[in-house]
Amino acid sequence: QQPVQSPQAVILREGEDAVINCSSSKALYSVHWYRQKHGEAPVFLMILLKGGEQKGHEKISASFNEKKQQSSLYLTASQLSYSGTYFCGTFSNTGNQFYFGTGTSLTVIP
Amino acid sequence: DAGVIQSPRHEVTEMGQEVTLRCKPISGHDYLFWYRQTMMRGLELLIYFNNNVPIDDSGMPEDRFSAKMPNASFSTLKIQPSEPRDSAVYFCASSLGSRLYNEQFFGPGTRLTVL
Numbered sequence: 001q002q003p004v005q006s007p008q009a010v011i012l013r014e015g016e017d018a019v020i021n022c023s024s025s026k027a028l029y030s031v032h033w034y035r036q037k038h039g040e041a042p043v044f045l046m047i048l049l050k051g052g053e054q055k056g057h058e059k060i061s062a063s064f065n066e067k068k069q070q071s072s073l074y075l076t077a078s079q080l081s082y083s084g085t086y087f088c089g090t091f092s093n094t095g096n097q098f099y100f101g102t103g104t105s106l107t108v109i110p
Numbered sequence: 111d112a113g114v115i116q117s118p119r120h121e122v123t124e125m126g127q128e129v130t131l132r133c134k135p136i137s138g139h140d141y142l143f144w145y146r147q148t149m150m151r152g153l154e155l156l157i158y159f160n161n162n163v164p165i166d167d168s169g170m171p172e173d174r175f176s177a178k179m180p181n182a183s184f185s186t187l188k189i190q191p192s193e194p195r196d197s198a199v200y201f202c203a204s205s206l207g208s209r210l211y212n213e214q215f216f217g218p219g220t221r222l223t224v225l
Contacts, residue, residue, distance in 0.1 A: 002152070030210045041201055041216035042153070049211045087153060091210055096166045098143075098209070100153040 001026060003090050003101035011107045012078045020073040020104045022088030031064050031071040032089035034100075035082075042087060045073075078108045112136070114217035116202050122223045128190040131220045134183055135204030143214060144177055144187050145201040153201075159185065160209070192224045 003024040012018055022031065030049045034042040048064035048071060059079075064071045071090075075082055088101040115134040123129055135142045143158040157167040162179045170177070174193070179185040189196055199221050203214040 032213070041219055043216070044213035047211050047213065095210055097168060098155050098158070098166075100145075100155070103152055 001092075001097070002099050003088055005086075005088060005101040005104045007104060008102070009105040009107075011109060012082075014080060014108055014110055015077050018075045018078060018106060020075075020086050020088075020106070022071045022073070022090070022101050024069045024090050026069065026090075026092050028064075028066065028069055028071075029091045029095055031062070033062055033071075033073050034087045034089060035084045036087065037084040045086075075106070078106075080108050080110065082106060083108045114202055114204050114215055116200075116217035116220050118220060119218065120221050120223075122225065123192055124225050125193055126191045127224075128188065129192045129196075129222060129224075131187040131200050131202075131222070133185045133187070133202030133217060135185070135202070136206075136215055137183065139204035139206045139215070140182075141205040141209050141212075141214075142179060142185050143203040143205075144185070145203065145216075146198045147201065147219075148198045156187070158209070165209075189222075192222075194224045197222055197224050 003022050006021045010018055032047045033045040036042040059076045062073045086104045091098050117132045140161050144156040147153045154169055156169045157177045158165055159179045177187045199219045201216050201219045203216045205212045205214045
């Protein structure tokens with residue numbers, strides 16, 4: 001029931017773009033995205049509630065395809081501060097159970 | 111404003127001992143979540159409360175684990191007896207409003223080591 005994220009790890013140079021995918025075997029009600037830096041707690045990025053909804057700001061955005069039970073996080077023109085592990089989190093369609101994904105380690109190098 | 115407060119930050123104990131982790135959510139938040147994070151299993155939701163009432167505890171691994179929320183500003187996660195495989199970082203998080211579309215604010219975590 002844990003969502004599967006891909007890739008598991010990615011290394012980028014500053015200014016490059018990345019896409020992180022989150023896929024669930026269960027129907028989803030909402031998708032949450034968090035970033036966790038080493039030794040710290042996860043920090044909220046955004047939530048997507050409706051199918052097809054896209055949210056975010058200039059350089060970090062996300063989409064949610066309800067029919068495919070997938071979400072993608074887009075990071076453009078990456079900065080060193082983007083380094084960390086990214087987790088998607090999903091509520092089941094009953095709304096009661098919440099699962100974090102397997103995580104994607106992203107490293108941005110100069 | 112103070113964020114989510116957890117104590118202790120580090121706990122080292124011996125197998126068989128009772129361990130109690132504490133959490134103070136952000137004032138006014140009505141949801142409280144307990145998570146466990148390990149390299150092997152990732153970030154797992156153990157239990158969460160709404161207005162001090164447990165909503166889902168399906169993630170609690172076994173009867174050795176118990177959680178309480180006696181009031182809106184305090185929650186405990188207890189492990190009795192503790193085992194080495196319980197070693198992990200335990201996070202508490204709180205949120206306001208619908209759990210489905212509101213962000214969770216995480217505390218700094220408690221690193222538990224069971225020898």
